[in-house]
Amino acid sequence: MNNEKMFEEMSMQGAPKIVTVPPGPKSQAILKYQAENESSAVSYSKGMPMALARGKGATLEDVDGNIYIDMFSGAGVMALGHGHPEVLKAAHEQIDKVTHTLDIPTETRVRMVETLRKVLPKELSRVFFGGPTGSDAVEQAIKLAKYNTKRNGIIAFEGAYHGMTGVSLALTTDSGHRDGIGQLVPGIQFIPYPYAYRNPFGCPDDMVDLQAADYLERILEDSHSGFSLPAAVILESVQGEGGTIIPSPRFMQRVREITKKHGIIMICDEIQAGLGRTGKMFAFEHAGIVPDIITMSKALGGIGFPISAIAYREELDTWPVGKSIGTFRGNMVAFAAGATAINWMLEHKIPERAAEVGKKAMVRMKEIEKKYDIVGEVRGIGLMIAIEMVEDKKSKKPAMALAKKVRKYAHQRGVMIEVGGHHNNVARLLPPLVIPENYLMKGIDIIEGVIADLQSGKLD
Numbered sequence: 001m002n003n004e005k006m007f008e009e010m011s012m013q014g015a016p017k018i019v020t021v022p023p024g025p026k027s028q029a030i031l032k033y034q035a036e037n038e039s040s041a042v043s044y045s046k047g048m049p050m051a052l053a054r055g056k057g058a059t060l061e062d063v064d065g066n067i068y069i070d071m072f073s074g075a076g077v078m079a080l081g082h083g084h085p086e087v088l089k090a091a092h093e094q095i096d097k098v099t100h101t102l103d104i105p106t107e108t109r110v111r112m113v114e115t116l117r118k119v120l121p122k123e124l125s126r127v128f129f130g131g132p133t134g135s136d137a138v139e140q141a142i143k144l145a146k147y148n149t150k151r152n153g154i155i156a157f158e159g160a161y162h163g164m165t166g167v168s169l170a171l172t173t174d175s176g177h178r179d180g181i182g183q184l185v186p187g188i189q190f191i192p193y194p195y196a197y198r199n200p201f202g203c204p205d206d207m208v209d210l211q212a213a214d215y216l217e218r219i220l221e222d223s224h225s226g227f228s229l230p231a232a233v234i235l236e237s238v239q240g241e242g243g244t245i246i247p248s249p250r251f252m253q254r255v256r257e258i259t260k261k262h263g264i265i266m267i268c269d270e271i272q273a274g275l276g277r278t279g280k281m282f283a284f285e286h287a288g289i290v291p292d293i294i295t296m297s298k299a300l301g302g303i304g305f306p307i308s309a310i311a312y313r314e315e316l317d318t319w320p321v322g323k324s325i326g327t328f329r330g331n332m333v334a335f336a337a338g339a340t341a342i343n344w345m346l347e348h349k350i351p352e353r354a355a356e357v358g359k360k361a362m363v364r365m366k367e368i369e370k371k372y373d374i375v376g377e378v379r380g381i382g383l384m385i386a387i388e389m390v391e392d393k394k395s396k397k398p399a400m401a402l403a404k405k406v407r408k409y410a411h412q413r414g415v416m417i418e419v420g421g422h423h424n425n426v427a428r429l430l431p432p433l434v435i436p437e438n439y440l441m442k443g444i445d446i447i448e449g450v451i452a453d454l455q456s457g458k459l460d
Contacts, residue, residue, distance in 0.1 A: 003348065003353075004436065004437060007057070007434050007435070007436045007437075008436040008438070008439075010056070010057035010058075010081060010084070010434055010436075011056055011057030011058045011059045011081065011434075011435070011436060011439060012056045012057070012059040012061065012067055014067065015059045015067045015068065015069050015414065015439060015442075016066075016067055016068055016069050016413065016414020016415060016442075016446070017065075017066065017067040017414065018066050018067075018412070018413065018414050019064065019065045019066055020064050020065070020066065021412055022048075022049060022050045022062060022064070022066055022411060022412060023049040023050050023051070023062075023064075024050075024062065024063070024064025024065075024066065025064065026051065026062075026063040026064050027049065027050045027051040027062055027063055027064055030051035030063065031045060031049055031050075031051060044418075047404070047407055047408075047411075047418070047419065048407070048411045048416055049411075050062040050063075050064075050066070050411075051063045054082075054083075055070070055078075055081075055082025055083055056081070056082055056083050057081040057082060057083070057084075057432065057434060057435075057436075058070050058071075058081050058082075058431060058432045058434060058435035058436065058439055059082070059439075060082065060416065066414065067414065068411070068414050068415065068416050069414060069415050069416070069431075069435075069439050069442065069443045069446075070082070070416050070431065070432060070435075071415055071416055071417050071429045071430065071431040071435070071440075071443050072416045072417055072418050072428075072429075072430055072431075073430045073431060073432050074304060075272070075298065075418070075430070076240070076272045076277065076298045076299065076430045077298045077299060077301070077304050078299075078303060078304060078432050079275055079276060079277065079298075079299035079341070079345075079350075079432060079433045079434075080299075080302070080303060080341050080344065080345070080350075080432065080433065080434055081303075081432035081433075081434045081435070082303070082432075083303070084302070084303050084341070084344070084434075086340055086344055087302045087303045087337050087340050087341050087344070088303065088337075089340075090302075090336045090337055090339075090340035091302070091303070091305065091333050091336055091337045093336070094108060094332050094333050094335075094336035094337075095333055097332070098332055099331070099332050099333055100328075100330055100331065100332065101330040101332060102327070102329065102330040103129070103325075103329055103330055104330065106332060106335075108332050108335050108336050108339070109330070109332070109335055111335070111336075111339045112335040112336075112338055112339045113127055114339075115338075115339040115342045115343055116309070116311065116342070118342075118343075118346065119281045119282075119342060119346070120282075120294075120311050121290045123290045123313055124290065124293075124294065124311040124312060124313060125313070125314050126311065126312050126313070126314055126316070126317045127309055127310070127311050128140060128144075128309060128310050128311075128312070128324065129307070129308070129309045129326075129329040129330070130308055130309070130310070130324070130326045130329055131308060131326040131327075131328055131329065132306030132307060132308060132328045132331065132334075133163070133165075133297060133306060133308055134162075134163055134168075134269075134271035134272075134295065134297035134298060134308055135162070135163030135164055135165040135168040135169075135308075136165070136297075136308045136326060137271065137295035137296060137297050137308035137309060137310050138162045138163050138165075138167065138168040138171065138234070138269065138271075138295055139163075139165060139166070139167050139168060140295075140310050140324055141232075141234070141267045141293045141294075141295050141310045141312075142154060142167050142171075142231075142232065142234070142267075143167075143324060144265075144293060144310070144312060144316055144319070144324075145231040145232035145265040145267065145292075145293065146231045146232075147318065147319065147323070148231075148265065148316050148318055149231040149232075149263070149264075149265060151228075151229060151230060151231040152187045152230075152231060153187045153188070153189065153227070153228050153229070153230035153231060154171065154187060154188045154189070154230050154231060154232050154233075154234060155188075155189050155190075155191060155216070155227070155230050155232070155233045155234070155264075156171045156173075156188055156189070156190055156191075156233075156234050156235070157173075157190060157191060157192070157193040157235050157236075157239075158173055158190050158191065158192050158193055158195075158200075158422070159173060159193050159195065159239050159242030159243065159245060159422045160172055160173050160190070160193070160234075160235070160236060160239065160242060161173075161174065161236070161239075161240060161241035161242060162234065162236075162269055164177065166184075166185055167185050169181070169184060170184035170185035170188050171188060171234060173190060173242075174241070176424075187230075189219075189227055189230070191212070191215055191216060191219065192212055192215065193212065193235070193239060193242070193245055193247070194208045194209040194211075194212040194213075194245075194247050194248065194251050195208070195239075195242075195243075195245050195422070196208045196209075197376065197377045197379075197388060197396075198396070198422065200212075201215075209247060209248040209250060209251035209254075210250065210251070210254070212251060213250075213251055213254035213255060213258065214254075216233070216254075216255065216258055217254075217258050220258065220262055220264075229262060229263075229264070230264055231264070231265060232264060232265040232266070232267050232293075233255065233258075233259050233264055233265075233266055233267070234267040234268075234269060235247075235255065235267075235268065235269065236268075236269045236272070236273065237252070237268045237269065237270055237273050237274070237278075237282070237283030237284045237286075238272075238273040238278060238283050238381060238384060240272035240273060240384070240420070240428075240430075241272075241420045242420065242421065242422055243379075243386055243388065243420055243421030243422055243426035243428070244379050244380065244381075244384055244385065244386030244420075244426065244428060245379070246379055246380075246381050247287075249286055249287040249288065250287075251287075252284060252286075252287035252289055253287050253288070253289055256287075256289040256290075256291070259292075265292045265293060265316070266291040266292050266293075267291060267292065267293045267294070267295065268282075268283075268284045268291040268293075268294045268295075269294075269295050270282050270283060270284070270294045270295060270296055271295055271296060271297045271298050271308075272298055272384075272430075273384060274294070274296055274298075274299070274300075275296070275298075275299040275300060275342065275345070276299070276345050276350045276351040276354055276382075276433050277299070277354060277382055277383055277384050277430070277433065278351075278354070278355075278381045278382035278383075278384055279351055279352070279354050279355025279356075279358060279381060279382035280351055280355075280382075281345075281351050282294065283381075286381075292312060292313050292316065293310055293311070293312040293313075293316070294310065294311050294312075295308070295309075295310050296308065296309045296310070296311070297309070299341070300334075300338050301334045301337055301338050302334070302336075302337025302338045302339075302340060302341035303337055303341065305331065305333055305334035305337050305338070306328070306331065306334060307331055307334035307335070307338055345433075350433050350434070351382070351433075353433065354382040354383045354433050355382050357383065357435075357437055357440060358380055358381065358382040358383050358384075358385070360437070360441075361380065361383070361385060361440055361441070361444060362378070362380045362385070364441065364444050364448075365378040365380060365385060365387070365444065366378060368387070368444075368447075368448050368451065369387075372451050372452065372455050373392050373393050373455065374389055374390060374391070374392065374399060374402055374451065374454065374455050375387055375388070375389065375390070375393075375451060376388040376389065376390035376393060376396055380429075383429075383430070383431055383433055383435070384429075384430060385428070385429040385430075386420075386421070386426045386427065386428050386429070387403075387406070387426065387427040387429075387447070387451075388421065388425060388426050389402040389403040389406065389425045389426070389427060390402075390425070398421075398422075398423035398424075398425035399425050400419075400423060400424045400425045402425070402454060403419045403421070403424065403425045403426060403427050404419055404424075405450075405454055405459065406419075406427045406447065406450050406451060406454070407419050407427060409450040409453070409454075409459055410427075410446060410447050410450050413446050413449070413450065414446065415443045415446045415447060417429055417447065418430070427447070429443075429447075431443070
């Protein structure tokens with residue numbers, strides 16, 4: 001079977017299909033129940049109001065019969081789309097065997113480890129499974145770095161999102177998550193990420209990456225910088241929630257050189273960018289480097305089963321027995337689904353497809369960038385794409401309200417995207433890696449239509 005035909009058959013046909021402007025009456029009733037009974041912190045159903053009924057491939061159907069092109073993938077979790085048949089089969093078979101084993105080994109656990117060994121650099125030879133979320137992986141990575149170096153400080157980057165638990169929240173810069181929480185974990189210092197469009201250094205934009213790396217080196221070597229030698233430098237290989245900020249290979253290479261020089265552990269957060277999304281199995285591979293620790297989650301669970309892991313160098317494996325534990329570190333269904341998903345990715349060259357299809361998408365996106373004054377910049381690597389909305393190109397003033405309107409009206413027209421960025425003015429596209437090419441282009445066309453109508457004033 002032609003691969004593109006296979007991807008088309010994995011999704012619902014005829015998407016998008018809007019039979020009633022969302023939220024329809026059934027969705028409204030369920031949303032009302034949610035508002036009355038769940039936490040006020042619920043967020044995604046505020047930006048994309050609907051109640052979902054089923055998913056297939058790169059499509060979702062709500063309870064009112066609307067069918068959407070999913071270009072969000074549950075924040076990147078559903079890399080192989082919804083209801084992938086082979087992954088579901090593996091999960092069903094595992095459910096009939098055993099589902100929870102802590103860290104007592106099983107054949108399924110061995111298969112998961114062996115599958116990861118296929119795709120990880122040989123230098124990252126040790127794997128630790130912690131709790132079920134990406135935040136857990138970040139917590140474990142920081143704990144491992146501190147334990148090995150006997151140091152406390154951590155350097156992270158402006159625009160970072162690493163999670164919502166104690167340490168991971170302290171490493172996250174979004175004031176919307178941090179404000180009002182009180183004292184966060186101390187000892188964390190933030191420095192600028194190489195964000196050329198909003199250049200923090202005032203240098204030529206094509207030098208911002210080297211300036212960012214030089215800044216890191218300077219604060220480590222200047223005895224009056226106020227920075228003590230940290231245990232680790234942690235960074236997203238591509239900033240996700242920060243607005244799909246893509247570092248240059250030479251920036252990543254310089255950070256690797258600097259951390260090695262000073263005996264600092266380099267942690268690459270691959271929770272959103274990893275497992276094929278950027279056109280490589282891991283995003284750090286674009287720079288030809290190997291960090292000391294990487295964090296994984298989201299797509300690692302195959303089709304949404306909760307799981308997280310870190311992979312790290314042999315010499316860091318110094319933990320005594322039981323030094324780091326977690327109740328849900330033995331989710332056999334997640335292991336079965338995750339191993340099957342990664343092997344399917346390899347068999348069907350999914351990272352390579354993400355690179356190829358992503359390049360085609362970026363041709364269209366660059367046309368949109370040139371055409372509309374309210375689009376400041378588009379960015380993309382593989383199937384991780386962003387549209388930075390501005391009041392106008394000349395001022396570059398962030399347009400948060402416009403980004404939210406792009407999400408709102410795209411949703412009403414049958415396309416699901418999300419909003420992020422340093423100023424919450426970036427429309428973010430994270431489609432399943434199995435999205436049919438025609439659905440991807442149709443989704444982009446719909447998004448362009450929304451942008452055109454916003455610029456012309458047809459939509460307010």
